[in-house]
Amino acid sequence: MDAPSRRRFLAVSGSAAATALMAAAPRLVRAQMIRTPLNNMPEAIKRITGGAPVTRGRVTLDIPPLVENGFLVPMSVSVDSPMTSADHVKAIHVFTERNPLPETVSFHLGPRAGRAFVATRVRMADTQNVTAIAHLSDGSFWSDSVHLIVTLAACLEELPVSASP
């Protein structure tokens, strides 16, 4: 049969493109290898919750999804809570997936806070997920997670010799 030229062209060019992709693949893999490793975030969360279930919701973690400077990332956490003595947020914990330590900050508040809102500035060592967990007065845990992309990482640079202690 006569080869339908368009079909042949697509088949040949398609396989050429696939071959080119395969050749590029090792470079992509190497780019992944230099990421900072995962820390033990699940264990750190378990130490806080004692193994109790953590439900997604009620918590809003506000952090920029694209970070230019990992040394100074503004972050705020708010929780949907009436903040009365019967129903309030006892603590808010923030964890990172790829910083050297998963624990980032813990806030302890209570009904006298009036509003379940805290803000600070954190360091981010790599592109990663950040999780905020709220511990409510009824013993339940609620969370929110944000994936953020970091272009300049914190924590990993060296100091000039003259600045060493």
Place this chain on the structure above:
Amino acid sequence: MSGNVRVDVPKTARKGEVIEIKTLAAHGMETGFRRTYLGAPIPRDIITTFTCAYNGVEVFRAELHPSISANPFLHFTTVATESGTLEFRWTGDQGHSASASAQITVT
């Protein structure tokens, strides 16, 4: 008392109003994970705890870790219950201690 710190607390508030408090402490927050070019580890030197007491009663506390940026900034809220003093205290590695206080008039 030592350390260079700043606190932003409203001078007056209505009773029951939720007031916003912002604090800033001058501190390098050395993580303990860095090394010099010669490879010597730089020991950790961070602020580990911050507390805010309203007329002697603790209303807010934060535990800080090396992931907190240099010159820790904290922003939180409290209910203006009565006139008096808010006392802020930062403590950390290598005997670091700093404090500040602010007066508030509640009407």
